[in-house]
Amino acid sequence: MKEKLSDLYAKDGTKTVLASVLSILIGLAMGSLIILVVGLANPNLGISGAWDGIRLTFAGIFSTGRDAAGALTFGFNSTNLGNMLFRATPLILTGLSVAVAFKTGLFNIGAPGQYLMGTAATLVIALSIPSGTMPGVMVWLLAFLGGTLAGALWGCIPGLVKAFLNINEVLACIMTNWIAANLVTWIFDGSKFRNLVENTKSGYIYKTTYALTQVDGVWTYVDGKGVSTAKMGLDKIFPGSQVNGGILIAIAIAILIYILMSKTTLGYQLKACGANRHAARYAGIADRRNIVLSMAIAGALSGAAAALYYLSSNTEFFWSTYQSLPATGFNGIPVALLAASNPIAVIFTGCFMSMLDIVGLQLTNLTAYNEYITDVIIAIIVYLSAFSLMIKLFLTGRKKRRAQAPVSESGGAQGAPAPEDGTRQEGGGQA
Amino acid sequence: MTFLIQQTLIYAVPLMIVALAGVFAERSGIINLALEGIMIFGAFVGVLFVNLTQQSGIFDAAKEAGNWVALQGFEILAMAAAALLGAVFSLLLSFASVNLRADQTIGGTALNLLAPALVLFLIRIIANQNILQMAQGDAASWFMLKKSFFGYGRGDDMGFFGETFINKTYLATYLCILLFVLLSILLYKTRFGLRLRSCGENPQAADSLGINVYKMRYAGTTISGALAGMGGFVYALTTAHCASTGDVAGFGFLALAVMIFGNWKPGNIAASALLFGLFKCIAASYSSIDINGDGVFLLSEIGVSPHVYRMLPYLITLLVLAFTSKKSRAPKAEGVPYDKGQR
Known part of the structure; x- marks a missing residue:
């Protein structure tokens, strides 16, 4: 079983997925950081407002509004999922x-x-x-x-x-x-x-x-x-x-x-x-x-x-x-x-982006934040995906080091798969 | 005529300075697709600086006393703030494309997405609406040059030159032209400029002669960011009444087109910026252009749809590029991450 897992990890596709997931997580974390900083700087929001904002950023799709006491509630929301x-x-x-x-x-x-x-x-x-x-x-x-x-x-x-x-x-x-x-x-x-x-x-x-x-x-x-x-x-x-x-x-x-x-x-x-x-x-x-x-x-x-x-x-x-x-x-x-x-992966990332859209709406409706924070998160994710190749190299290098491979540093760079994904290698200098 | 020249300059000068920003980045080997984003960010920073300074009341006394020299100083400070933070913002691009060898087109696109999102997010929280304006007064009453500053009365005639180039203009326009000339000299007549350009043509050769390619590319992109940030604020000041809305109407991209049309050379860029400024001016105010002063607004009376005028700048860009693209010569190494080990 362990063998199979490491095989799966070594696959190029797996690393691409991991790089994307990592980009998403970093993007969401950066968005949360901005929400926190803005919340602390703004007396109307404060730490509790920021906490609401962060929870909605990660789980806005399951938001069901606020209860009578004014606390956020979460659960299955067919309207949100359908939208x-x-x-x-x-x-x-x-x-x-x-x-x-x-x-x-x-x-x-x-x-x-x-x-x-x-x-x-x-x-x-x-x-x-x-x-x-x-x-x-x-x-x-x-x-x-x-x-x-x-x-x-x-x-x-x-x-x-x-x-x-x-x-x-x-x-x-x-x-x-x-x-x-x-x-x-x-x-x-x-x-x-x-x-x-x-x-x-x-x-x-x-x-x-x-x-x-x-x-x-x-x-x-x-x-x-x-x-x-x-x-x-x-x-x-x-x-x-x-x-x-x-x-x-x-x-x-x-x-x-x-x-x-x-x-x-x-x-x-x-x-x-x-x-x-x-x-x-x-x-x-x-x-x-x-x-x-x-x-x-x-x-x-x-x-x-x-x-x-x-x-x-x-x-x-x-x-x-x-x-x-x-x-x-x-x-x-x-x-x-x-x-x-990857056309099949596009189905899932498209759903993810529209989920961020819904999250933005929830933020606007339920907190003093606005939907533009989700655009910021998207931009950060794009920024990270510009060097997704580096992230993949990093993932490969980490694996190599863990496995105590004889050639660790240059081996990682050499063993990198050919960029058969979205990262273009040729320059776009011609006009 | 006066109106036409003034309006054309207002549109041409931001284009010119931002196109030069593009030249600095591309000559050092980095494609700066983020010009639009940096402009948006610079415009926001400049307006925010004006807004906050007004709220703290530092220049109130100067405004009361009609001390226009101090107010022009205020304008220059705001330009400097926009330039500074534009440069900081562009570090995101240089870090990704120099240190991480990222795809520069995607990195630039990311900044183009980031700038309006971040700016609108902050504007909403600061101003509770989608536009950030000056805290008091308007751009004309605070920053515009007027006849009275030079001892003329309201009804006095300053002559054609004075009416066209001094009355109701902004100092920022002329500062940008001055900077444009100075920086063109820097790029073409100094050792630094030669080294910078060599990094965009053949970085391996430059490196072998002891030039630090990474540093040069950082320098090029940072100058580019500063100019684009400043250009963004100048655009907001002169065409948008010193307000920031997270949008510069595609001027950053138009500047890129101007740069390519100008073949990456300052002289040609200045000329093509004027041409595009003229078309932008026609698009924005075709109905009030009175070419020979006889009270006939020709452009609105020949019955062409306003949509045609609005489309013209973009259509002309495409056509002009189609005819000049065979001759254009981009810096050879632009867009290619520099790898020391590569031959």
Whole structure:
């Protein structure tokens, strides 16, 4: 038994998981430290306020509010768990988007832009089709595929300029992000898709549950005539939450991407381009085509994230978005990094990130702290994952020393596995 | 015209100084993708410094007496505070990329995520809202240069030069231009500058000649952090009424584009920063630009959607990069962690 454990420990994958867990724990600890320092410095919070904050940071997902005496209570909370799965749906997909690009040696910081284009396409398609002209399933499918396609096309732009003009994809992605933000605002500015029915929702686009319906000969938007993702029974398991079948679709897509990247020729070619573009070309792989294709797949995944999020029947899109980019897109980066770009691991890290989201909400609702502390924790985790290779080396070195290996110091460095994970080795200096 | 020049300078100068910050880091071999984050952090520190100093009442007497020289000193102190803490913040990047040989792109992204999160977290706790402003008054009444400082009356005309470059401007703008010139000389005409640049081109050769590559890279990134932090505060002061919201509207990234467009050379960077400043200015205030002073606001009357103007800076960046990328030459060793054992 002991033998097996040490075998497991020696595996590269195990060390990757351990490095990620270590990053998460350090991130949470640093967040707690900040909460403690702020609590002690602020007389309104004090040590008890800080203690509440720290407990919520670690176990906010099981929080059930405060009891009559004002103490925090914890337990199984189906609303929180269901909402966690609901929020994980787009995060898993944007995480996959960044992960696929990483595997090809590209840094897809353009996920927010692709997500926005996916949002616009999904909403325009879903809201343009009058109710009754085709079955709801068709409308849903068209909207989903339209969003995915829009994301893919938007992702192609940085891919094309990278492949043919050698422009740094990071810069191209950032520019296309802001262009998308302005373009989407332009599309919806003055359009008929703006919610005019509910007074409190001005500035938002209709939910996809609305559809054009003929009432007394006039075409108007009516709630309940449109489409939304099927619940697939998940609302029975997590009553009182927003969860729907989208999470199952996201998991299925993650598995498909895993098969694509690990079991097909295309996946092999994409990864070969990521490892060494020039060597791949020498081996007869069309490197330019693969770069564009990789960015298109990444964009499609971000577009799908947006489609699933806005087809869920309980989300609304604030259309005047030209000054800000959706955080869901950026949060795909930590999801992918933490998962070391493994599509299956992305499912779990996506859930972890959305759990932090819920924790942030609990902190805002139940304490004087606010949700931004969870963003700080995420940033610290990303920072640590930048040198996850060093952490892995450290784990390897510790093991070696414990085993009294003859060559301890340099042996650890030599025995390090080739970086087949998200950590890029080549410099991104070309622009 | 006066309005156009003033507005363009306001946008161009932060871009210019932050692009130079990028040059210092990249010339030493470190890709500083964190410029945006450092700007956000610097803006917050500067505004917080102004806010706290105002609350402690140190400059109240000077304000009462209309002692504008003291108030300009106050402004410079705030810039220095932003620069100092920007440099400290950038140490996170240098530590990760020099000592731990981390991926610089991811390290920079981490700082870009960290800065707005941390800043908003603190602003919420300090101000109980999502924006931190000055404790009293506004940026114009405290820091702006005015006619009256130089003995002119309210209705007097200072002439074209005076009206454009002195009245209703900020000293910070000119300090940044001065710093830009001085630091460009430092980078190109001194021994230190030559050594720094050699670390970004061929660190192995530099090391063999006795230059400490690690130290040089720390120096480059720290100067970069200081400039970006200061640039962030100058941006907040001149365009955002001295308020911090955890956001600098993508200026850090735009500065990176300016740097690449300027081919990592200060002269070209100054020119391209002016070009981008002009487009930013058009995007922000196209409806009140009166080019030849005849009372016709041409840009708003030709019927182009405002969305087009807002999109222009980014669209132009992409197009310009597309046309210049073949000629651009980045420092050879940038982004590659220096490993002494490597040949």
